[in-house]
Amino acid sequence: MSPFAWETTLHWGAVALYIAGIIGLAYALIFDRAGKRAVALWVVAAGLLPHTAALVLRYVHVGHGPYMMKYEVLSSNAWIAVVLLLLFLWRRPGWSPLALVVLPLSVLMLGLGLFSSPEARDLPPTLRSMWLVFHVLFNKLAVGAFLLSAASAVIVLRKLAGASGRLLDRMPDVGTVEAYTMRFVGFGMVFWTTTIGAGAIWANQSWGRYWGWDPIETWSLVTWLGYAILLHARFFFRLNARSTAWGTVACFILSVLTILVFPFVFPSLHSTYLQ
Amino acid sequence: MHTRIIQSLKRFLRSPATIMAEIAVITLAGVTGAVYPQLGASGGGETLAQLRESLPALVTLGHALALDRAFRSVWFLGAVALAFASLMVVAVEEARRLFRTRFRQFAPAGGLLIHVGLLLVILAAALKALFGAEAMVDVMEGETLPPTAAAWAVQKPGAWVSPLRIASPITLETVDARRYKGGDLRSLAVRLHLAGAESPADVPVNGSLGVSGVRVFVGHDYGPTALMEWRGAVGEPSKTAALLKYERGRRFEGVLAGPAGERAYLRATIDPTGKRPADIEVRVMKDAALLFAGMVRIGETVTLPSGGSLILQGTPFWVRLHANRDPALWLLYLGFTCVLLGVTVRFTLIPLPKPAAVPVRVLSCKHPCDARMPQPATLLVLSCILGLTACSRVSTGEARKLVERYNAVVAEAYRRGDVKLVDAVVGPNEGKKLAGLIGVRLDMGLTLDSKMLSLEVLDAKRSKGEMQVRTRERWSYCDRRIGTGEQVGERSEDAYEMRYFFKRFEKEWLVDRIEFATPPQFGREPGTWAIAHGRMQGHAAIQAESKEAAKP
Numbered sequence: 086m087s088p089f090a091w092e093t094t095l096h097w098g099a100v101a102l103y104i105a106g107i108i109g110l111a112y113a114l115i116f117d118r119a120g121k122r123a124v125a126l127w128v129v130a131a132g133l134l135p136h137t138a139a140l141v142l143r144y145v146h147v148g149h150g151p152y153m154m155k156y157e158v159l160s161s162n163a164w165i166a167v168v169l170l171l172l173f174l175w176r177r178p179g180w181s182p183l184a185l186v187v188l189p190l191s192v193l194m195l196g197l198g199l200f201s202s203p204e205a206r207d208l209p210p211t212l213r214s215m216w217l218v219f220h221v222l223f224n225k226l227a228v229g230a231f232l233l234s235a236a237s238a239v240i241v242l243r244k245l246a247g248a249s250g251r252l253l254d255r256m257p258d259v260g261t262v263e264a265y266t267m268r269f270v271g272f273g274m275v276f277w278t279t280t281i282g283a284g285a286i287w288a289n290q291s292w293g294r295y296w297g298w299d300p301i302e303t304w305s306l307v308t309w310l311g312y313a314i315l316l317h318a319r320f321f322f323r324l325n326a327r328s329t330a331w332g333t334v335a336c337f338i339l340s341v342l343t344i345l346v347f348p349f350v351f352p353s354l355h356s357t358y359l360q
Numbered sequence: 361m362h363t364r365i366i367q368s369l370k371r372f373l374r375s376p377a378t379i380m381a382e383i384a385v386i387t388l389a390g391v392t393g394a395v396y397p398q399l400g401a402s403g404g405g406e407t408l409a410q411l412r413e414s415l416p417a418l419v420t421l422g423h424a425l426a427l428d429r430a431f432r433s434v435w436f437l438g439a440v441a442l443a444f445a446s447l448m449v450v451a452v453e454e455a456r457r458l459f460r461t462r463f464r465q466f467a468p469a470g471g472l473l474i475h476v477g478l479l480l481v482i483l484a485a486a487l488k489a490l491f492g493a494e495a496m497v498d499v500m501e502g503e504t505l506p507p508t509a510a511a512w513a514v515q516k517p518g519a520w521v522s523p524l525r526i527a528s529p530i531t532l533e534t535v536d537a538r539r540y541k542g543g544d545l546r547s548l549a550v551r552l553h554l555a556g557a558e559s560p561a562d563v564p565v566n567g568s569l570g571v572s573g574v575r576v577f578v579g580h581d582y583g584p585t586a587l588m589e590w591r592g593a594v595g596e597p598s599k600t601a602a603l604l605k606y607e608r609g610r611r612f613e614g615v616l617a618g619p620a621g622e623r624a625y626l627r628a629t630i631d632p633t634g635k636r637p638a639d640i641e642v643r644v645m646k647d648a649a650l651l652f653a654g655m656v657r658i659g660e661t662v663t664l665p666s667g668g669s670l671i672l673q674g675t676p677f678w679v680r681l682h683a684n685r686d687p688a689l690w691l692l693y694l695g696f697t698c699v700l701l702g703v704t705v706r707f708t709l710i711p712l713p714k715p716a717a718v719p720v721r722v723l724s725c726k727h728p729c730d731a732r733m734p735q736p737a738t739l740l741v742l743s744c745i746l747g748l749t750a751c752s753r754v755s756t757g758e759a760r761k762l763v764e765r766y767n768a769v770v771a772e773a774y775r776r777g778d779v780k781l782v783d784a785v786v787g788p789n790e791g792k793k794l795a796g797l798i799g800v801r802l803d804m805g806l807t808l809d810s811k812m813l814s815l816e817v818l819d820a821k822r823s824k825g826e827m828q829v830r831t832r833e834r835w836s837y838c839d840r841r842i843g844t845g846e847q848v849g850e851r852s853e854d855a856y857e858m859r860y861f862f863k864r865f866e867k868e869w870l871v872d873r874i875e876f877a878t879p880p881q882f883g884r885e886p887g888t889w890a891i892a893h894g895r896m897q898g899h900a901a902i903q904a905e906s907k908e909a910a911k912p
Contacts, residue, residue: 207544210565211580271707278703282696290566293494293577293684295692296485298401298431300394307390314383316707321376351394352403 088146089203095139096160096199100192102132103167107188114182114252122181129188130171136164136195149208152221159198159345162228163191169229180265182252186236216287220280227276228344234269235337237262238330245327263326266333267319274312277340281305301355304343311336373442373449382446385439393430396422400429414757444482451475470706477698480691487688493517493524494684498603500585501676504531512683524683527572529555535582535677536562537634543610545634550578550679574685581605581680583612584628584637587673592619603678604628608783620666622646625776628675636675643776644670648809649845653777653802665843759820759829763860766871767812767833774798774808777842787863787870806839806848813853827862827869830877852883 086094109125112118140151140161147153151161170187174180244259256262284302285295296302315332318324324332348356372378397407408428412419419428426433454472463469495512497505505511509523517523533551540546549564554571563569568577586602598619604612604626616624627641644652644664651664662670766785773781779798782791801808813834820829834855839848857877862869 207540207542207546209580210545210548213547214566268708271703274707275700275704278696278700282700285696286693287566289689290568290577292579293575293682295689298393298398303390303394307387307394310383310387310390314380314387317376317380317383321379347394 088142092139092142092146093199093203095135095142096195099132099134099136099139100195100199102128102135103188103192103195106132107185107192110181110184110188114185114255117251123178126171126174126181126184129167129184133164133167133171136160136167140164147205147207149212150218150221152212152217153206153208154204155201155345156198156203159194159201162225162344163194163198165225165229166191166194166232169226169233173233179255179257182240182256183233183236185252186239187232190232190236211291214287214290216283216290219283220287223276223279223283224344227273227280228340230269230273230276231337231340234266234273234333237266237269238333238337241266241326241330242334245330259326263329266330267316270312270315270333270336273340274309274316277305277309277312281309297354299354300351301343301348301353304347304351308336308340308343311339370449373446374453378442379446379450382439382443385435386443389430389433389436389439392427396427396430398428398430404428410757414755440482444479447475447479447482451479466705466709470702470704470709473698473702474706475702477695477700477702480695480698484688484692484695487691488518488686490518490520491688492684492686493521494682495524496680496682498581498678499532499681500601500603500678501532501535504529505681524574524685526574526576526683530571530576531555532679532681533560535679537582537630537677539610539630539632539634541632543632545580548578548580548582548679550681552576573687574683576681576683579680579682582677584630584640584675585678586614586616586626586628586640586675588616588624588626589671589673590619590622590668591671592668595619599673602626611780618644618646618668618670620646620668622651622664622666622668624670625778627780636677638675640672640675642670642672643778645776646845648775649840650775650777650807650842651845653842756817756820759827760815760817762827762862762869763817763829763831764812764815766860767815770794771810771812774801774810777802777807785870787865787872790871790873801839802842805842807842809838809840809847811836818857825864826872829860829862831858831860832856833858854883855881 106125106129109128110122113121113125140157143151143157143160147157151157166187170184170191174184240253240256241259241262244253244256244262284305288297288302289295315329315336318332319329347353397411398404399408408419422428426435430436451472454468454475458465458468458472461468494516495509496514497512499505505526507526507528509515509525511526512524515523531553533553536547536549536551538546538548547564549562549567551560551562552569553560554569561569563576563578565578565580568575570576583604583606586604587599588602589597589599591597600616602614602616602624604614607613607627610630610632611627612630613625613627616626618624623645625643625645628637629641630637639655639657639660642652642654642656642662643650644662646666651666652662652670654662656662656670656672658672658674660672664670769785770782773779773794777798779791779795782794786794813836814832816832818830818832820827822828832855834853836851836853838851840846841848858874859877860874861872863872864870
């Protein structure tokens with residue numbers, strides 16, 4: 086088999102295990118089977134193995150990290166999201182309903198990546214910088230943290246809407262979930278700030294200026310400001326939980342647009358990594 | 361009275377409403393700058409000119425509100441200045457609070473770090489705008505830049521400084537470009553020798569050479585230079601260097617003007633190892649006549665039918681050198697570090713205050729969120745919108761631009777007998793057909809000189825990844841003999857109705873195929889030409905065939 090055939094097989098293996106994990110987790114949570122829940126999470130963790138192997142194989146094949154083309158970017162974003170989710174659930178097992186929001190979105194990302202062009206592209210000289218690694222790594226961590234924040238914001242909204250059931254009843258009260266939502270946003274902000282900082286240092290190295298109002302640079306600033314508005318509103322105005330949750334979801338959508346949609350819409354120096 | 365004014369001003373600057381408004385205006389400027397075409401940005405002026413044609417009122421309004429220069433507008437700079445003042449007031453208050461609590465609380469420390477960091481970032485940007493400078497120039501291997509400001513082709517000095525110059529002469533000794541097996545550029549490094557320095561310095565992309573406060577570095581723009589010597593029938597020989605610019609793949613192209621109105625179209629292909637090319641593809645044209653086409657080796661002389669000659673003297677590499685001076689860069693990095701530390705402390709280390717309480721709604725329906733679910737009618741409307749956008753009309757202006765671009769490139773390819781030119785406008789199918797059609801003419805020793813007399817776009821529609829454009833066109837054609845440019849046969853004026861099928865290839869609309877929408881009308885009758893390997897049908901027949909496949 087060619088390296089690409091291996092990658093595809095491993096990726097689809099990961100998708101199958103993630104989906105099996107989602108189904109198992111939904112079953113365990115709906116029918117209140119605590120033992121099955123742990124098994125389902127182990128299945129998800131098992132999915133990480135072929136997923137990791139596929140990314141490693143890709144790295145060996147193309148000779149650079151997963152930051153060129155949709156195929157690599159989406160797959161690695163999904164990987165980071167699943168890793169962050171499992172790390173969090175390892176420390177807070179009671180939050181497993183969160184996985185029912187995060188995992189389907191991760192599978193969706195992975196699926197979109199698998200249906201895009203898998204063409205391997207060589208890394209141009211300007212992208213050969215250690216700062217690129219930091220820039221991309223922290224960006225992926227930010228996406229993972231924002232995804233978790235959006236997922237917990239959805240749970241806040243469901244609870245505030247009066248929804249109940251075995252899944253939601255397992256989760257802590259609204260105040261605690263909301264506090265965690267803000268915590269995820271906080272971590273996301275740290276990662277996003279590092280992304281912007283590392284990008285600025287790298288841009289100064291490559292192009293002689295740390296900020297050039299490139300459309301994607303600008304959108305990343307807009308996203309940062311969006312989250313800054315959310316955090317200021319939450320602390321200055323003591324914004325209520327519902328508005329904060331809606332704000333978190335809106336900011337998450339903005340971050341996804343910045344990373345995955347706007348590079349296709351606006352001509353930008355950043356477009357290279359996705360096209 | 362004076363104190364009261366200051367107190368009111370402070371209250372205003374630190375009020376949450378003011379701060380939120382400042383962030384909102386800066387965010388709005390960011391959105392405007394990212395969405396609306398910006399003057400000074402790459403392609404911004406061109407996009408604005410196009411937009412002016414279709415929506416003149418919007419462009420006029422945008423100009424009046426400075427939306428086309430959002431980041432230089434008074435309202436944006438005003439918001440940044442106000443934000444700076446607010447940050448100062450807030451930071452002073454946070455510092456006082458921190459001292460009052462004797463550093464026992466983390467929260468004010470986090471906030472203080474964020475706000476001081478942002479102040480430093482704004483300050484660094486302002487200092488760069490005032491005292492920073494940038495410069496750029498294209499340099500060939502072996503060339504020395506004198507220590508003057510005029511040595512740099514492009515200068516962007518800050519508001520309060522003179523243009524940038526380097527203290528001592530700097531020589532570009534060599535350019536080392538390496539490529540991947542596939543042909544893409546892998547690494548680029550230059551060897552620079554500063555006068556007075558003991559040894560030269562190797563500067564790769566992402567690296568730099570510091571020269572008395574100025575940072576000299578290399579971008580990724582580079583290519584071979586064609587050093588050409590023109591010798592006319594009379595007069596002194598002239599030596600010119602053409603910097604060949606990257607075209608696609610491993611191909612670099614450039615144009616050179618000759619002493620008697622000739623134009624030499626030059627093309628070099630770098631081999632996969634990245635070495636300097638040993639020969640260059642040259643096409644010499646005068647007006648619409650192709651005088652010479654072929655590969656020229658270094659040191660080779662090409663004699664032109666007009667009596668002059670052309671010698672390729674060498675093919676050294678050129679590279680784009682940049683230099684910049686930013687006295688506040690350290691301040692910027694300090695600011696970034698402060699913001700990062702502050703965000704970490706403020707939002708990840710300290711307990712978060714509880715939000716204002718919101719009563720949990722208890723709804724009577726089984727699934728409370730059903731009340732917010734989109735109604736079937738809404739979904740239907742959304743589906744219809746999606747369906748309509750899937751197969752929609754294209755603006756005539758956009759279609760016309762695409763057809764005009766295609767015709768201009770293909771006409772030039774026929775005129776120069778150069779099929780590689782069409783790569784930019786056709787897909788693989790059409791490319792193959794054109795290669796055959798242009799090749800047939802070259803075999804006959806002819807080029808086609810064509811001119812579009814009129815173009816009318818009759819219809820344009822787009823579905824996913826495909827676009828169809830129907831046009832009515834009038835063309836004037838004549839054949840020219842290679843070498844002399846002499847017209848062969850009569851000039852013909854033809855009229856067609858064409859159908860163009862565009863396909864999306866890597867974000868670009870390329871012609872996949874074209875066909876006649878109605879039978880073509882030719883201005884002259886088909887004849888016959890004698891060629892070395894037999895007889896074939898005349899101009900109009902080839903023309904008809906080529907029209908089916910490509911233009912002209």
